Each structure stands twice: as C-alpha cells, then as structure tokens.
Amino acid sequence: MGKSIVHFAGEVMLEQARKWESVVFQQVCVAGQQEATRYLEALDESLFMQHPASWVVVGFRERTLVTRFGEVRIRRRLYRDESEAYHFLLDEYLGLNANQAATPEMQTMCTILCGQVSFRKGADFLEQWLAGLLSHSTCWRLLQRTGAVAANASKEEVEAVFSRGEPIAQVGERRRVERLYMEADGVYVRLQNQPRKHLELSSAIAYEGWEGLSGKREAYRLREKRAYCHVGDRTSFWEGVSLAWAHKWDLRQLREVIIGGDGAAWIRSGVDTFAGATWQLDGFHLARACRQTFGSRTGRKLYQTLRTGIAAKTQVSLSQSPVREGKQAQRAHQWVKKVTQENWGLDWRVRQGLSMEEARGLGCMEGNQAHLLAARMKGKGRSWSPNGAYHMAKVQELLTNGEVQPWCYRQKCIEKPSARYTRHPRSQLIAPDQWLQAAVPAFYGPSPNAPWVQFLRKLIHPTHILN
Numbered sequence: 001m002g003k004s005i006v007h008f009a010g011e012v013m014l015e016q017a018r019k020w021e022s023v024v025f026q027q028v029c030v031a032g033q034q035e036a037t038r039y040l041e042a043l044d045e046s047l048f049m050q051h052p053a054s055w056v057v058v059g060f061r062e063r064t065l066v067t068r069f070g071e072v073r074i075r076r077r078l079y080r081d082e083s084e085a086y087h088f089l090l091d092e093y094l095g096l097n098a099n100q101a102a103t104p105e106m107q108t109m110c111t112i113l114c115g116q117v118s119f120r121k122g123a124d125f126l127e128q129w130l131a132g133l134l135s136h137s138t139c140w141r142l143l144q145r146t147g148a149v150a151a152n153a154s155k156e157e158v159e160a161v162f163s164r165g166e167p168i169a170q171v172g173e174r175r176r177v178e179r180l181y182m183e184a185d186g187v188y189v190r191l192q193n194q195p196r197k198h199l200e201l202s203s204a205i206a207y208e209g210w211e212g213l214s215g216k217r218e219a220y221r222l223r224e225k226r227a228y229c230h231v232g233d234r235t236s237f238w239e240g241v242s243l244a245w246a247h248k249w250d251l252r253q254l255r256e257v258i259i260g261g262d263g264a265a266w267i268r269s270g271v272d273t274f275a276g277a278t279w280q281l282d283g284f285h286l287a288r289a290c291r292q293t294f295g296s297r298t299g300r301k302l303y304q305t306l307r308t309g310i311a312a313k314t315q316v317s318l319s320q321s322p323v324r325e326g327k328q329a330q331r332a333h334q335w336v337k338k339v340t341q342e343n344w345g346l347d348w349r350v351r352q353g354l355s356m357e358e359a360r361g362l363g364c365m366e367g368n369q370a371h372l373l374a375a376r377m378k379g380k381g382r383s384w385s386p387n388g389a390y391h392m393a394k395v396q397e398l399l400t401n402g403e404v405q406p407w408c409y410r411q412k413c414i415e416k417p418s419a420r421y422t423r424h425p426r427s428q429l430i431a432p433d434q435w436l437q438a439a440v441p442a443f444y445g446p447s448p449n450a451p452w453v454q455f456l457r458k459l460i461h462p463t464h465i466l467n
Helices: 020-050 089-094 104-114 119-129 136-162 234-246 265-272 283-294 296-308 311-320 327-342 348-352 365-377 386-401 451-460
Strands: 056-067 070-080 179-190 198-207 209-212 220-223 226-230 256-261 277-281
Touching: 020 056, 020 070, 020 089, 056 104, 070 089, 104 119, 104 136, 104 386, 119 136, 136 234, 136 386, 179 234, 179 265, 179 365, 198 220, 198 234, 198 365, 198 386, 226 234, 226 365, 226 386, 234 265, 256 265, 265 277, 277 283, 277 348, 283 296, 283 327, 296 327, 365 386
Parallel strands: 179 256, 256 277
Antiparallel strands: 056 070, 179 198, 198 226, 209 220
16 A cells, blocks of 8 residues: 555544545435435325225334335335225335335345355345345345245145146246257255255256357357256156246247256156157266266267167177276166166257257256255255255245346235136127137146146147157
8 A cells, every 4th residue: 555645634534534435325325214214105195195995094103124225214004994904005015025124125135145155144245235234144034035935936836727727827928939958957955953864956947059159169058048946746846847937938839848867767757748858868977877887988989879879889888898896887887778778878869860060969957056056055064944945946046047036025915716617608609700719628727737638739739749
C-alpha cells in the first residue's frame, strides 16, 4: 500500500474515508426500508378497495419481513370470508409464506447460494454482502422448505396423473423434437441416525443433442438439458421422469428415444416407458469392465468389438484372452459375458444404421452426476436425514433447470376432484364433422405407460416407430 498523499485533519481519518461504500450502503438500506413500508401499506390500501364484498375486515396485524436491505415492519389487514376462513390479502397477493420472516427473494438467494456451498458459508456470505441477516440454521430451513414444496408437488403430480387419471397440467408451449436423449444413474449418500447407513438418490437428464464449443480442443455442450431427481420407489421413477420431460417437450412428437445407463435393471426399464426407445450401455462402465478383465490393451480391443457388434471377434477375445487374477477381475469377467450374450454393448448408432459423424455417443451421466448431486452431498463428512437428502436433491434439480424462484413463493392449494372421471352429459351431441374423431381413454387413464397401452399406441400410431 502506498502512503496517503493528503493528510486529513480533525475527525476525518483515512480508514474511515475508505469505508465510504459501506456507509452509503447503510444509508441506502435505511431509505429502502422506509420506502418499502410506505409502498406495502399503500398496496394494502389498494387491495382493501378491491376486496370481495363478502369479506369482513377483522383488524390489523403487524409482521416483520427480512429483505435484502434489512428488516421491514409492515401493518396489514386481516379478513374473514363467508366460510369463516381468515386471509391476509396482502400476503397472498405477494406470495409471502406464512410463519416465515424471509421474503421469497431472500429465500431464493439463500437456496441458490446454500445449494452450492455449506449453510454456514452461505450465511456468512449473506451477512457480508446484504443487510438482511440470516443464520445458518435459518438458511437450512429455507432450503429445506423450497425442496419440500417441489418434492411434494412432484409426488402429487405423479399420483394425480398415474393413479387418478388426470391430464397433465401444461404451462406454455412445449418444444417439439423427433429424437431425445436420456441418461440415468444413482448415487449413494450417507445417512445420520438411521438404521441403514446409506440412501440411494436416483437422477436422470434429458437433452436434444450436442453443440460444439469454440476452442483449441474438441468440446461439446448438451443442448436444452433438463434434470430430474428422485428418492424412493424405483417403479415410480420413470413415471416422474416422463412428467418432468412432458412439461418441456411434446412426447407425442418423439420418433426416437435413446436411453443410456450403467446396465441396472431399473434404468433399463425406461425402455418400456417411452415408445420407440433404444437402450445404450454406458461406455465408461463397459470400458472399465473390459480393462479390469483383460488389461488395458486387450480390454480396449474387446471394447471396440462390443461397440461395433462384431460377434465373432468378441467370442474369440473372450475365449482366447487370459483373464486377470483377483475377485474384481472375475466379477468383471462375468459381467462382460452377460453383456456379450445380451448384446448390450452395441452402439446405438450402429443399431440404427447412423454414421458416427451424424450423432455422438452417450456417456455424460457420470460427469453430470458429479456436478448434480455428488459435489454438494458427498464427502467432507456430510451426512443427511432421508427427508433432508431428498429435499437437497430436489434443490439441485431446480438449480440445474433454473427453476428455484417459483417454488419460493406461496403455492396455491390444489383441490382434488371429487369424482375420478368426468363424464359428458348424454344430451351432448357430436358435431357432424367430428364423428370420425375418436379418443382412446387408455392413453390418459390411470396406467398410460403400461406395456399393453404402449403396444396399443404403436398400433394406432405406427409412424412413431422406426425399428
């Protein structure tokens, strides 16, 4: 540090002068708190002029909000409707959560920050850079609340669509593509104070393809990637996946689906969920097993023959090449034999008759899994409760998809329908130009992804099948 050129006299000291940003920021925060109080009170007054006539004002109640520029004390009206239910019209209009001081914007910032760093570090960052102070325990509760809301909404949607036969709620226009790539994998995290030591988190990604990145080395980025995380029953995993993808893509327009994974049965079952799906074994696990069985040089040749589908060379390599010693090599050898018999190792491009330049191979799930879940939830002595792990996994899904903020606002209550199905009145007549239009209730009933329904869909829409 250089010496000060000007020597101030009196009360103005050099150290104080260099803190001018903090001083101005504090003054701006005080002015912001005052302006926020006036604005919210004026908004409450405007809502009072427009409130339903059947609602009665019970009185005023005060509430403290923690914002990015400090605490704001507000006074708003409490209403009672005709059914004797109470409402804070201002809170509902702004989407403020009950029994929570942090505003939705503060909850969003806390969730995004603590979804990437520890809760204590996140609280320290917020204390240094914002006027709204939150403890690390409060940061934990806010993140858990965000993840819990998203997780409950996902479970409710799966139950509504696949158990009660309700249509999928759509918001906005969905993308239309003919080919979609999917990959799935699981990762184990440590549990705390539980009979079992670990919990498996299942996740999947979907993308439309690859786009090259400029640079000296060959690098690619997934195009329109979307993630999904799941904990619990594996039979409902692909049901949740299909709903998550249906919000972004029009699955009825798909002509081809490529599903990749490490060969686990619950991952391979995704082929039964999507019409025209093709299975692709992950190249990382296949190459590792070949190397563990026969060594680097012979294992590399075996990997190439499995990928290209040359059965004769594969059988010769398995029969003539000596297997390495050790339990690991023996287990890998048995798995490679199973892959050869089931023809899992064949590259999907070879199976579909595509050139290697036309499309790339799958195998990016391991790297995505490391960034999606492992980096935040594994290592450094971390352990979780089952609910805490699920909520954090959902937060990681929201971070990847860029959808954190909507789940930090108050969610509207979802009213369950009284009847399972809605019947049209018998007196309703069909228009003459629509008599040839027919609906298949099985496509939208309680089991739209059952094997017999998938077979029926193939018979009715043969253009969706390529092989």
